[in-house]
Amino acid sequence: MVALKMNESEPTIFIVDDDEAVRDSLMLLFQSVGMNARAFESGEAFLDQFSMDTPGCLVLDIRMPGMSGLELQNKLNAMHCILPIIFITGHGDIPMAVKAVQSGAIDFIQKPFRDQDLLDRINDAIRLDITHRQELTQTQQIKDKLATLTKREYEIIMLVVDGCANKVIASDLNLSQRTVELHRSHAMQKMGAKSLAHIIRMIVNIN
Template sequence: MSTAIAHIVDDDEAIRDALAWLFKTRDVPCRPWPGGEEFLAEWQPDWRGCIVLDIRMTGMSGLECFDALNARGNAMPVIFITGHGDVPMAVSALKKGAFDFIEKPFNDLDLAALVEKAIAHDNARQRATADRDTIEARLATLSAREREVMELILEGLYNKVIADRLSISMRTVEAHRSRVFEKMHVRSAVELAQMLTTLRG
């Protein structure tokens, strides 16, 4: 898994240097970029962390870069740096999925805290994705009959009712139930339901 990095995308070298120093003092790995074009040229879908993006830049604007990232399926949280007159644009970006925005002149500690919050959010997303992948892999090991039994277990039905519903013996239901629990790595129907809620949620 790649390291979580705060990507600083700003065409003002002084701001890039100041933010890089700020994040270094907070032990937040970072990488500065002089513009949206340069960032997009190297962006990878498996990158982790967050993006600190100036809303107004020469060449490609922050909003144009943000739209391009969304089109590519970027999942990293995006924090916009805005001037006072850019707040309406930043609010519009929030509706498109931006993580947050901060107005210039901003408090260094406020921005650092926001970046740490965004990285924590991305870490949680990565863990949830890994959990879903694990659950999907376990589900893939179930036979068609085991899936049928599992769905009826999740409906809260007793073994006898499941046996009648599927026209099989109770002993067969018990065997399927045991294999479902074993393959899904759970000890109860409640655990199984919680696991699939994670997947479907």
């Protein structure tokens, strides 16, 4: 399998299936609708080559020699990989399907399926992944900014978010009101918060 060089930020459909005919037909299907796709013959090959930073989704065969689809899913979960997984199976095995969805798979499709059904689910999965990644990035940005606050600023901003007035914070922390105001305004600047509502939204977001 030749690893194609691709734009890492472009959503990519990763196919993992030991059956070459299935890989080829899926590649053809995805290319025919202009989607980026890469195929792998095993879970091991996929783990070797994929990048966690590429958005998209994983179309995964459940039964494979070597690492099974469920094993690959567990490995990815352990790596905190958020790539949505759509399982494809030849045989309707209910316990496997239940296990797969319990472990976070977003869908489990039985062969034969209609091409359009698969494409619809893949589109949903990719949209979900992109939204999820954006949320994670925003959360990380807020956390990074929070990390730049001094201990005192952090303490005061958390009390502000809890709804405490400057006067109350001052008396709680044994500071002058003026000092509280200064710390509060520094913290708001560092956080890039335009208003009280804005900072509250940021803190609520990361919890």
